[in-house]
Amino acid sequence: MLRRATAADAAHLTALVRRSGAYRGGYAAMVEDYEVTADYIAAHEVFVAEADDGALLGFYALLLGPPAELDLMFVADAAQGLGVGRRLASHMKDQARAAGLSGVRVVSHPPSEGFYQSVGATRTGTVRATGAVTWDRPELVFALEPSTTARRRLGEGLIR
Template structure:
């Protein structure tokens, strides 16, 4: 499934496409460079790697500028159990509707996979965004030091069947 948006005057024309192994390094750089993971969250992504094996094993989708295929964001949907495992938008692409486009695409993918919900364990500063696009707070995922040293909001996207 491919989706696209064009926002006149406010950003690039964007296509959402399935990630390929060739995208692995760009996705890894996007994760590691994210300002959302500056102190105290830096340790969580410092050595993080989105490898070709991960891309092959999961439903990973990239939002890319149509003009030059620049990666503006990506997400990873795990089907069993249903979870939005990763979602990142490039710092310079935030505010252009890329995150909303990715969430909409993720919901379409979840619907196509006959899922009725998708769980998200959110980076604490991202909770407001997820709630603004329809996720509901369900609880708190407790810290798991040393990998994750802080509690995180747990949310769910209800997936309604297409009528």
């Protein structure tokens, strides 16, 4: 099940980020102090994938911008390979289309680039290492066609 994240999810999402197996070794410094706060959840489009028993399987955070950006996407290590990431990516694209967006930028964790390409993103460049991030990161974009509702609202001047 996918649902909108709430403030009560903040600690669980923070733990999911910090425990991610994708950020072990040289990548660990990027997430060791990372925190998903209640304020962050309230300010952005944050959705969680939840198992029938209530366990959080993954989440994403879409920043509507401009520019629109997929800021976070994490899948619990135990849920890797079960289609959770694909479902989150599909939902994110639907949300972006409904908001009238024509594209969503992703600055990817290097090992995740192939996943983003497999769900429709195209590499557009490289973001060079700066500050605490000591590695170059792939930059990608999801090019989107607006939904029928968004096209109608665009035509009426209701959204940008």
